[in-house]
Amino acid sequence: MPVPPRRIATALVEGHLDVAPIIRISGLEGVVYPEQKSLIVGEQQLFSLTLALVGLKKRALNLNSQAELKGYQIGAIRFHNVLLGKLTVQPQTYSTAESLLKSLYAGRIDLAFSAMPTIMAGAKHLGIKDQLHVALTLDKRSYANLAWSKSSGLQNPEVLAEKFDQALLKMVETGEVERIIKRYSSTDYFQVGK
Structure with missing residues (x-):
C-alpha cells in the first residue's frame, strides 16, 4: 500500500518495515528526516x-x-x-x-x-x-532507492544493503529490472537505472 515518505521513514526506524523504497526528486535536495540517521539508503537507483x-x-x-x-x-x-x-x-x-x-x-x-x-x-x-x-x-524526475532500517530484525543490514546494490546493478545491466517493470506495470513512464 502506498504511504507518504515520512510515514515510510518512521515505519523503517521503528522496525515495522525492514526495507522500503524512498522516493526523491531529481535535482532537489532530498527531504532529510531526523530518523534517517537510522537508515541505510541504497546507492543503486531502482527506477525514476x-x-x-x-x-x-x-x-x-x-x-x-x-x-x-x-x-x-x-x-x-x-x-x-x-x-x-x-x-x-x-x-x-x-x-x-x-x-x-x-x-x-x-x-x-x-x-x-x-x-x-x-x-x-x-x-x-x-x-x-x-x-x-x-x-x-x-x-x-522522481526516483527511488531502497532504504534499510538499522533497527529492524535483520542481521547486518549494512551488508545486506551492499549486497542488494550489487545484485540490483547486475539486474539493471542485464535488463531484468526493466523486464520486471514491463511485466507488472501497465505504464510506460518508468526509467530503469541512473
Whole structure:
C-alpha cells in the first residue's frame, strides 16, 4: 500500500518495515528526516519516474514552459508540493491520485501534477485514462532507492544493503529490472537505472 515518505521513514526506524523504497526528486535536495540517521539508503537507483502536468483532452491545454503555469488552478499529490513550491506554484493538495483526478474531471482544477505512473494508474482505476492529455512534462524526475532500517530484525543490514546494490546493478545491466517493470506495470513512464 502506498504511504507518504515520512510515514515510510518512521515505519523503517521503528522496525515495522525492514526495507522500503524512498522516493526523491531529481535535482532537489532530498527531504532529510531526523530518523534517517537510522537508515541505510541504497546507492543503486531502482527506477525514476516522469513528472508531468495533465489536463483533460476536451480542454487541450498545451504548455511550452513552466513559466506558463501562472493563471492555472493546479492540483498535486502532496509529496510533489516541494517541487511546485520551487516553481512558485501553490497547488491544491491531494493525498491520492484518485482524489486528484476526480477534482480534475469535475473541473475544480485545470491541471493535475504528479509522477506519470501515479496519475495513469489512478486514471485507469477510475476509467478516465483515455480522457487525459499531457500538457507539460518536467525535466526533473522522481526516483527511488531502497532504504534499510538499522533497527529492524535483520542481521547486518549494512551488508545486506551492499549486497542488494550489487545484485540490483547486475539486474539493471542485464535488463531484468526493466523486464520486471514491463511485466507488472501497465505504464510506460518508468526509467530503469541512473
